[in-house]
Amino acid sequence: MKKSKFIKLVLITGALASCxxxxxxEWEYGANNYxxxxxxxxxxxxxxxxxxxxxxxPYGYFLYGRYHxxxxxxxxxxxxxxxxxxxxxxxxxxxGFGRATTVSS
Amino acid sequence: xxxxxxLPRNNWQKEVEKIGFGFHTxxxxxxxxxxxxxFSMDEIDKLETATNDLWLMCLDAVQYVIDQHxxxxxxxxEFYVHLIELSWEKDHPSIYGRFDLCYxxxxxxxxxxxxxxPTSLFEASIVQWYWLQDFHPSMDQFNSIHEAxxxxxxxxxxxxxxxxxxxSCAKRNLEDLTTTEYLRDCAMQAGIETDFIFIDDLGVRDxxxxxxxxxxxxxxxxKLYPYEFMFHEDFGKNLYSTTLWIEPSWKAIxxxxxxxxxxxxxxxHHPYLLPAYFDSPGTMTNYVKKPLLSREGANITIxxxxxxxxxxxxxxxxxxxxxxxxxxxxxxxxxxxxIGSWVVGQEAVxxxxxxxxxxxxNDGSRFVPHLITSFAQ
Numbered sequence: 317m318k319k320s321k322f323i324k325l326v327l328i329t330g331a332l333a334s335c336x337x338x339x340x341x342e343w344e345y346g347a348n349n350y351x352x353x354x355x356x357x358x359x360x361x362x363x364x365x366x367x368x369x370x371x372x373x374p375y376g377y378f379l380y381g382r383y384h385x386x387x388x389x390x391x392x393x394x395x396x397x398x399x400x401x402x403x404x405x406x407x408x409x410x411x412g413f414g415r416a417t418t419v420s421s
Numbered sequence: 422x423x424x425x426x427x428l429p430r431n432n433w434q435k436e437v438e439k440i441g442f443g444f445h446t447x448x449x450x451x452x453x454x455x456x457x458x459x460f461s462m463d464e465i466d467k468l469e470t471a472t473n474d475l476w477l478m479c480l481d482a483v484q485y486v487i488d489q490h491x492x493x494x495x496x497x498x499e500f501y502v503h504l505i506e507l508s509w510e511k512d513h514p515s516i517y518g519r520f521d522l523c524y525x526x527x528x529x530x531x532x533x534x535x536x537x538x539p540t541s542l543f544e545a546s547i548v549q550w551y552w553l554q555d556f557h558p559s560m561d562q563f564n565s566i567h568e569a570x571x572x573x574x575x576x577x578x579x580x581x582x583x584x585x586x587x588x589s590c591a592k593r594n595l596e597d598l599t600t601t602e603y604l605r606d607c608a609m610q611a612g613i614e615t616d617f618i619f620i621d622d623l624g625v626r627d628x629x630x631x632x633x634x635x636x637x638x639x640x641x642x643x644k645l646y647p648y649e650f651m652f653h654e655d656f657g658k659n660l661y662s663t664t665l666w667i668e669p670s671w672k673a674i675x676x677x678x679x680x681x682x683x684x685x686x687x688x689x690h691h692p693y694l695l696p697a698y699f700d701s702p703g704t705m706t707n708y709v710k711k712p713l714l715s716r717e718g719a720n721i722t723i724x725x726x727x728x729x730x731x732x733x734x735x736x737x738x739x740x741x742x743x744x745x746x747x748x749x750x751x752x753x754x755x756x757x758x759x760i761g762s763w764v765v766g767q768e769a770v771x772x773x774x775x776x777x778x779x780x781x782x783n784d785g786s787r788f789v790p791h792l793i794t795s796f797a798q
Contacts, residue, residue, distance in 0.1 A: 323567050327606035373634045412656030414591050414621030
């Protein structure tokens with residue numbers, strides 16, 4: 317017998333399938349530009365709205381059993397707009413992997 | 422091996438989406454259930470034996486490359502040689518790989534080994550299995566991929582570093598995300614604590630400590646992102662950290678087409694191998710020219726009687742080429758089928774079939790389900 321008797325999936329079901337929906341074309345190709353930064357100590361830089369960028373992520377560290385937020389971060393914007401003057405943020409480099417968008421083989 | 426045309430399920434798109442398969446159709450159909458391939462048990466046994474034998478031959482080939490220091494043949498930068506050798510000596514775990522095989526006229530031939538970042542795993546393990554339950558539940562399928570993945574993660578669990586096992590892939594690609602999340606699903610069912618981070622979001626602090634989005638140290642990570650890219654990107658130099666990477670870096674040897682002439686050198690005229698050479702086709706007049714690091718059939722040229730009969734364009738080839746003897750895919754009324762044979766936890770555990778209109782499988786190929794008939798064909 318080569319076949320599985322029973323298959324259970326705990327993680328991926330409709331959540332991944334829903335990712336297949338196409339993005340809003342208006343958002344993708346619109347003409348407006350945005351200027352964004354991740355915290356008040358960082359510089360604004362331009363985001364052309366045809367660029368895909370992910371939502372900002374909370375960024376911080378655990379100390380004495382508590383999570384200390386030091387700001388937000390996104391791989392979709394310029395490094396200058398991510399780090400600003402936050403010492404913790406600037407101690408971590410990001411974006412060093414991932415130049416390729418697909419690796420399927 | 423036969424190709425049988427059938428009617429697809431009503432609303433098959435909804436059926437496959439229900440189980441998390443969102444990339445069934447792009448600009449061309451990818452999941453294709455208007456046909457299936459049938460195999461006799463004898464044929465399946467032969468595929469299973471070939472896959473197990475090829476896996477052992479590949480392990481021998483890795484040792485040979487290391488012993489002979491043949492990294493220049495693979496265009497692997499010298500900086501990463503020690504990393505690869507460390508991962509081999511420490512037996513860093515591998516979870517999976519996919520041999521692409523040609524099965525024609527009773528012969529099985531290795532075309533290439535997708536050892537580092539193989540995809541079509543979810544389709545082979547889950548989607549075609551559910552198809553079989555709807556189409557012919559009493560029939561069999563060469564597919565114990567799911568149980569093997571859970572079992573292998575369970576086996577590897579004690580060998581991981583302490584802490585979570587992260588799963589990672591590039592953004593903006595649902596196929597890669599599905600493969601990665603499926604592997605994570607199996608790890609969770611094996612009792613491993615997991616997390617997910619896109620490879621683009623990985624952080625590095627103190628020069629060589631990989632961290633997640635919350636600056637937590639990453640001790641173990643599965644990445645669906647090829648070493649040939651990582652070696653040339655900014656964070657590559659940090660791979661000498663204590664983080665355990667799955668697949669391990671020794672897979673960079675096996676996922677490279679340079680392994681084909683190495684295998685031929687080690688096992689000349691082996692029935693599962695095609696003649697393969699570096700630098701030139703030698704005396705072959707029928708051959709396939711393959712870049713060392715091509716993906717999805719890019720930059721592959723098929724030559725027959727010294728004339729090009731098929732060529733795929735692309736951006737690969739700068740690292741060099743290998744030349745492999747031509748063994749044409751079986752042609753089922755214009756559909757050329759390649760068998761992806763899965764190794765999970767060192768054993769052959771199942772197959773998935775992709776078919777193309779041409780001889781070169783590419784990103785427009787279709788995934789077609791299969792079943793086993795109980796009688797010889």
